[in-house]
Amino acid sequence: MANPEPSEPEAGLSERVAEALRERIISGRLPGGSKLNERELSAELDVSRIPLREALPLLEAEGFIHSEVRRGSFVHTFTLRDAVEVFDLRLRLEPFAAQCAALRVAGGASAEDLLASLEYARTGVPGEQASGRNSDLHEEIVRLADHDLLRRLSSLLNGRVRWLFRLTPERDTHGMWEEHAELVHAIAEGRPALAEALAGAHVERGRHASLPHLSGRLPSEPVPRRARKTRSPA
Amino acid sequence: MANPEPSEPEAGLSERVAEALRERIISGRLPGGSKLNERELSAELDVSRIPLREALPLLEAEGFIHSEVRRGSFVHTFTLRDAVEVFDLRLRLEPFAAQCAALRVAGGASAEDLLASLEYARTGVPGEQASGRNSDLHEEIVRLADHDLLRRLSSLLNGRVRWLFRLTPERDTHGMWEEHAELVHAIAEGRPALAEALAGAHVERGRHASLPHLSGRLPSEPVPRRARKTRSPA
DNA sequence: TTGGAAACTTTTGAATACCAAATAACGCAT
DNA sequence: ATGCGTTATTTGGTATTCAAAAGTTTCCAA
Numbered sequence: 001m002a003n004p005e006p007s008e009p010e011a012g013l014s015e016r017v018a019e020a021l022r023e024r025i026i027s028g029r030l031p032g033g034s035k036l037n038e039r040e041l042s043a044e045l046d047v048s049r050i051p052l053r054e055a056l057p058l059l060e061a062e063g064f065i066h067s068e069v070r071r072g073s074f075v076h077t078f079t080l081r082d083a084v085e086v087f088d089l090r091l092r093l094e095p096f097a098a099q100c101a102a103l104r105v106a107g108g109a110s111a112e113d114l115l116a117s118l119e120y121a122r123t124g125v126p127g128e129q130a131s132g133r134n135s136d137l138h139e140e141i142v143r144l145a146d147h148d149l150l151r152r153l154s155s156l157l158n159g160r161v162r163w164l165f166r167l168t169p170e171r172d173t174h175g176m177w178e179e180h181a182e183l184v185h186a187i188a189e190g191r192p193a194l195a196e197a198l199a200g201a202h203v204e205r206g207r208h209a210s211l212p213h214l215s216g217r218l219p220s221e222p223v224p225r226r227a228r229k230t231r232s233p234a
Numbered sequence: 235m236a237n238p239e240p241s242e243p244e245a246g247l248s249e250r251v252a253e254a255l256r257e258r259i260i261s262g263r264l265p266g267g268s269k270l271n272e273r274e275l276s277a278e279l280d281v282s283r284i285p286l287r288e289a290l291p292l293l294e295a296e297g298f299i300h301s302e303v304r305r306g307s308f309v310h311t312f313t314l315r316d317a318v319e320v321f322d323l324r325l326r327l328e329p330f331a332a333q334c335a336a337l338r339v340a341g342g343a344s345a346e347d348l349l350a351s352l353e354y355a356r357t358g359v360p361g362e363q364a365s366g367r368n369s370d371l372h373e374e375i376v377r378l379a380d381h382d383l384l385r386r387l388s389s390l391l392n393g394r395v396r397w398l399f400r401l402t403p404e405r406d407t408h409g410m411w412e413e414h415a416e417l418v419h420a421i422a423e424g425r426p427a428l429a430e431a432l433a434g435a436h437v438e439r440g441r442h443a444s445l446p447h448l449s450g451r452l453p454s455e456p457v458p459r460r461a462r463k464t465r466s467p468a
Numbered sequence: 469t470t471g472g473a474a475a476c477t478t479t480t481g482a483a484t485a486c487c488a489a490a491t492a493a494c495g496c497a498t
Numbered sequence: 499a500t501g502c503g504t505t506a507t508t509t510g511g512t513a514t515t516c517a518a519a520a521g522t523t524t525c526c527a528a
Contacts, residue, residue, distance in 0.1 A: 149319040
């Protein structure tokens with residue numbers, strides 16, 4: 001499915017369109033409530049309406065947009081409730097992913113890529129957000145878990161995780177590297193129970209650190225009325 | 235997203251196409267490994283290629299098919315490993331759903347629909363499979379949980395659950411109604427911890443009852459080689 | 469001025485026709 | 499049989515068109 005990696009070379013046009021739209025929505029260039037005009041968008045992305053219309057159902061399944069028949073598609077407004085829901089499900093899925101990954105390592109799989117990803121998260125790259133690097137680490141754990149259905153569900157969840165992280169102040173993610181290191185090492189040592197518990201603690205700490213700040217920063221309701229057009233008048 | 239209900243009146247053509255294809259795949263009319271020929275299928279379903287091509291990305295996200303660029307789409311082969319994965323994730327999501335639902339009831343929500351759904355599962359309808367009724371009950375719990383992200387993930391999982399149930403012998407689902415009754419009552423009484431634990435036990439019992447039978451009935455590998463065409467030569 | 473109905477415009481959902489490029493199938497020579 | 503070159507198919511994608519539904523504007527009357 002649509003791996004949220006930036007435009008894999010081996011990917012259909014519709015998946016690249018989907019990724020472009022995700023980026024526009026997460027970055028806020030397409031604010032919540034915007035109407036997605038098919039012709040306008042397809043012209044802007046320089047594709048025909050077909051790949052665009054193939055991308056829209058995907059974005060709807062991921063909760064980035066919602067479509068009403070004969071009325072069009074609208075960008076979802078990310079609310080505090082959405083943030084709570086993201087933590088709810090990370091709390092259920094990430095411990096399982098960590099457990100699976102550790103089991104795989106215990107069974108002989110190599111944690112090399114995962115350790116490299118941890119190192120990359122530490123050193124980072126100047127221009128890049130910490131949020132992206134953290135998401136990458138979690139994706140690496142899921143990849144190591146080698147669990148197809150988990151990968152699909154995580155992929156769905158991941159869009160919202162990225163969206164949420166973009167809205168989270170950088171300083172809330174400060175002590176995060178040490179937590180990640182603990183977790184990664186538990187996995188790399190093949191200790192499923194420890195990995196599972198640490199993953200749970202990690203998510204729980206993130207929730208505790210993020211939600212208070214977010215509650216002031218996010219709307220609690222979709223929109224008052226009169227969804228504004230694609231570009232807000234500034 | 236595409237609610238797996240049989241053709242909601244309020245739904246685009248592409249969603250009805252997706253549901254039709256799900257049905258064909260789950261029922262085995264499109265066996266694992268089949269190639270989906272776009273023109274052939276769109277003629278058979280009496281639609282143009284447009285809604286068909288909008289449906290395919292959805293089915294791919296749900297794991298019913300996998301598409302290779304410029305080579306087409308192929309029906310996924312349901313393996314024993316897939317069955318294991320379904321139980322893995324039901325074990326993580328259904329207890330959470332039950333907990334949420336019970337919390338909502340404790341907070342004043344009505345469990346009326348859920349109790350009706352339980353009654354329906356008991357009395358049943360002659361022509362209908364027990365598998366369908368059981369799925370409906372779980373969907374009702376998710377609906378009561380009123381958790382958008384959970385609903386999306388469950389919806390993705392649900393296709394595979396339906397697929398798995400179709401492959402499960404009826405007699406393995408015998409004592410199931412009593413388990414469901416316990417669970418539903420815990421939810422209806424607003425007892426989240428009990429509901430969560432019972433949901434976990436329910437999934438675990440299902441796994442224990444189903445997997446031994448399935449291991450003889452399902453292939454462990456996708457296909458030997460040479461994917462056969464849409465209709466197997468019989 | 470305000471309310472509401474009628475006429476107009478836009479947009480979506482969907483079909484059709486068409487094309488280039490990649491793959492698969494075929495036939496032919498070895 | 500096996501390997502190679504040549505056709506056929508099929509996919510991915512574009513452009514164009516159309517009916518029907520939604521949204522907008524206009525205009526008239528109270």
